[in-house]
Amino acid sequence: MSALNYSETSLEKIPVTVFPDDTTGSQVVATEIADIIKEKQQEGKPAVLGLATGASPLNIYKELIRMHKEEGLSFSNVITFNLDEYYPMEPDSLQSYVRFMYENLFNHIDIKKENIHIPDGTLSLDAVKTYCREYDEQIEKLGGLDLQLLGIGRTGHIGFNEPGSSLSSPTRMVKLDPLTVSDAAKDFIKEEFVPLRAITMGVGTIMQAKKIILVAWGQGKAPIVQEMVEGKITDEVPASFLQTHPNASVVLDERAAANLARYKTPWVVSLVDWDKKMTRRAVTWLSQKINKPILKLTDEDYKEAGLMDLLVQSGSAYDLNIQVFAEIQKTITGWPGGKPESDDKNRPERSTPAIKRSIIFSPHPDDDVISMGGTLLRLVDQGHDVHVAYQTSGNIAVFDDDAYRFASFAKEFMDSMGIKSDFPEKFEDLKQFLAEKKLGEQDQPLVKSIKGLIRKGEAEAGCRFCGVKEQNVHFLNLPFYETGQVKKKPIGEADIKIIVDLLQEVKPHQIFAAGDLQDPHGTHAVCLDAIFKALAQLKEQGEAWLEDCYVWLYRGAWQEWDIEDIEMAIPISPEQLMRKRKAIFKHQSQKDSPVFPGNDKREFWQRAEDRNRTTAQLYDKLGLTEYEAMEAFVRYHF
Structure with missing residues (x-):
C-alpha cells in the first residue's frame, strides 16, 4: 500500500503534503484510493468510500477512471456514500450531485448501481429525518468508511457542514451559509436559483471514517486552508475538527498552501535561505506588521520579530532597509514600455526599441x-x-434578457428598413427557447452568437x-x-x-x-x-x-x-x-x-x-x- 509523503511544521496541526500542481496531487490521492480498493479485494471485503463533489476531486476521479480502463482497476467491490446533495434537487438536474457523480465517475467504471449511495434531494420534508438516520446506519453496518475524501469550502465547511456545526453532528438537513450560496451561483446562473438547504453527512459521521484525505487546489482556498491547518479548533471552521482525527491528512497544490507559515513566513518556523526575494518578503512583512516605513525599522524591531539571523547576514537594519527600499523603488515606473533614451539598468523595462x-x-x-x-x-x-x-x-456571462433585447432590435431594424430575411422566424424560435429555457441549460447557437456579439x-x-x-x-x-x-x-x-x-x-x-x-x-x-x-x-x-x-x-x-x-x-x-x-x-x-x-x-x-x-x-x-x-x-x- 502506498503512503503519502507528508511534511509538517510546528504550526501545522494536521499532516500536510504540498504538490507543485493539482494534477500531480490528484494522481497520488487516486493511487491511495486504488490501493485501499485492491487491499480490500485481496481480503474479500468491500471497500467503503466516502466521496465528494465539486471541482476539487475531478482530477482524482479522472485518474481513477484511467486506472480502471488502462490498468484494470475494478470497482466491483466498492460501496460509496456521497457527502451531500442540495435540497430540493431532482437527480437529472444539471446542478445535481447525482448527475455530477455519474458523469464524472460512475458511468465510466464497473461499480454496481446498488452500491452507490447519494443523499436524496427529492424527499418530502417529513421523510428527511428518517432517511438521514438510515444513511448513517447503513455506513455503520458496513463497518464505517474506509476512506473519506473531502474538499473544503471558503467558509471552512466540509460536506455542507457550515460554521456552527458540532463535532458530533449526524447526517441531516442544513441551511447553507450565504457565502456558500454565493460560491454556488456560478452553477445556478443566479444566486436566487441556488437552493438554500442541503442534506449533508454530519461532522460526526465524517470523523468516524478510518482515514480522511482533504484536498484543496488554488489560491482561493489558501486563507481557509491556513485557518484549518494552523488555527485553533473551532466550530466556526468545521474543517478544523480534522485536527483531532488520528488519520486525517491534507493534500494541497502550492497555490492553496501559499498562506501556510512554511511559505508565507518561513522564518517563524525554521531557518531559511535568505535570497533576495525572501529577504524582501521578510522586510516588507515586518514593516506592515509593526506599521513602520522600511527606512525606520531598527535592529530591535528585527530581533523582536525573530529575524535575528537575517540581521546577522545583512550586517545591520540600516543597510538592509536601504537595500530593500531601493529594490522596491526600482519597480515604480511611469513607462510600462520602457523610457526611450534612458539608462534602463535599474528599470523594469528596456529603453529599446523606443516603440514596442x-x-x-x-x-x-x-x-x-x-x-x-x-x-x-x-x-x-x-x-x-x-x-x-x-x-x-x-x-x-450575458443575461438572456440582453440577448432578447438585441435580437428584438435587429428584427425591428430589419423590418423598418424593409430587409427581407429569415430572421423573423429565427427570432420566434429564440423567443420560445428563452421562455422555456431550463436552469443551466446550454444556449442554442443563435443565442450564443448574439451574446458573443454583445x-x-x-x-x-x-x-x-x-x-x-x-x-x-x-x-x-x-x-x-x-x-x-x-x-x-x-x-x-x-x-x-x-x-x-x-x-x-x-x-x-x-x-x-x-x-x-x-x-x-x-x-x-x-x-x-x-x-x-x-x-x-x-x-x-x-x-x-x-x-x-x-x-x-x-x-x-x-x-x-x-x-x-x-x-x-x-x-x-x-x-x-x-x-x-x-x-x-x-x-x-x-x-x-x-x-x-x-x-x-x-x-x-x-x-x-x-x-x-x-x-x-x-x-x-x-x-x-x-x-x-x-x-x-x-x-x-x-
Whole structure:
C-alpha cells in the first residue's frame, strides 16, 4: 500500500503534503484510493468510500477512471456514500450531485448501481429525518468508511457542514451559509436559483471514517486552508475538527498552501535561505506588521520579530532597509514600455526599441481594462503599437434578457428598413427557447452568437476609447470555452495553435497576460496555461524574436500580487483612473450586476479602483512615494 509523503511544521496541526500542481496531487490521492480498493479485494471485503463533489476531486476521479480502463482497476467491490446533495434537487438536474457523480465517475467504471449511495434531494420534508438516520446506519453496518475524501469550502465547511456545526453532528438537513450560496451561483446562473438547504453527512459521521484525505487546489482556498491547518479548533471552521482525527491528512497544490507559515513566513518556523526575494518578503512583512516605513525599522524591531539571523547576514537594519527600499523603488515606473533614451539598468523595462509591439491577452472581453486599463492607456499614449487579444467570447456571462433585447432590435431594424430575411422566424424560435429555457441549460447557437456579439461590441468600444487601432483588436474565441455552460472543455491543440499563430503574426516585444488565478470560474488559469504552452512551443521552434520578448503577468478583480513579488508598478493619476473607469463602463452587459459577480458585490470598476488604490497605499506605508493608484505586474521568465 502506498503512503503519502507528508511534511509538517510546528504550526501545522494536521499532516500536510504540498504538490507543485493539482494534477500531480490528484494522481497520488487516486493511487491511495486504488490501493485501499485492491487491499480490500485481496481480503474479500468491500471497500467503503466516502466521496465528494465539486471541482476539487475531478482530477482524482479522472485518474481513477484511467486506472480502471488502462490498468484494470475494478470497482466491483466498492460501496460509496456521497457527502451531500442540495435540497430540493431532482437527480437529472444539471446542478445535481447525482448527475455530477455519474458523469464524472460512475458511468465510466464497473461499480454496481446498488452500491452507490447519494443523499436524496427529492424527499418530502417529513421523510428527511428518517432517511438521514438510515444513511448513517447503513455506513455503520458496513463497518464505517474506509476512506473519506473531502474538499473544503471558503467558509471552512466540509460536506455542507457550515460554521456552527458540532463535532458530533449526524447526517441531516442544513441551511447553507450565504457565502456558500454565493460560491454556488456560478452553477445556478443566479444566486436566487441556488437552493438554500442541503442534506449533508454530519461532522460526526465524517470523523468516524478510518482515514480522511482533504484536498484543496488554488489560491482561493489558501486563507481557509491556513485557518484549518494552523488555527485553533473551532466550530466556526468545521474543517478544523480534522485536527483531532488520528488519520486525517491534507493534500494541497502550492497555490492553496501559499498562506501556510512554511511559505508565507518561513522564518517563524525554521531557518531559511535568505535570497533576495525572501529577504524582501521578510522586510516588507515586518514593516506592515509593526506599521513602520522600511527606512525606520531598527535592529530591535528585527530581533523582536525573530529575524535575528537575517540581521546577522545583512550586517545591520540600516543597510538592509536601504537595500530593500531601493529594490522596491526600482519597480515604480511611469513607462510600462520602457523610457526611450534612458539608462534602463535599474528599470523594469528596456529603453529599446523606443516603440514596442505590445500584446495584451484578455481572458474575457473586459479583463484588459479592468485589470490593467491604466497601463493600456499609458502604452497607447506613449506611442507603442498596442494589440489586444480577447481569448474567449465571454458569451455565457450575458443575461438572456440582453440577448432578447438585441435580437428584438435587429428584427425591428430589419423590418423598418424593409430587409427581407429569415430572421423573423429565427427570432420566434429564440423567443420560445428563452421562455422555456431550463436552469443551466446550454444556449442554442443563435443565442450564443448574439451574446458573443454583445461582448465583442463592448470590447471594440473599450479599445476605441483607449485608442487601440481597429486592426490591432483580435478576437480569438478559443474553442475550449465554447460549451455554452460554466463547465469548459480541457485546453487543446486548437487553442494553443490560435495563440501561436497570433504571436507569430505580431512578434511582440511585450506580452501582458492574466495571472489572476482566483478567477472563480477557472478561465483565467486555462487561458494562462494556453499562453505558456504556446510560448514553450515557439521556444522549441527556435523563434528568434522570443529572445527579446518580456512577459508581464497582471492580476484582475479578485486579487493583487504580494508586494515582494511585484517587479513593475505603474502609477495612475486621478485623471488616468477616471479614464480607466470610463473604459470599463463600455462593457455595459457587465455593469451594475454581472451574471457571475462572485462573492464580491461591488461592481468591477469599484473592485479595480479599490485594488489599485490599496496597492498605492501599501507602497506609501512602506515609505515610498504616494500615488493615487497603481497597477502591478510580475515578469514571467519562460
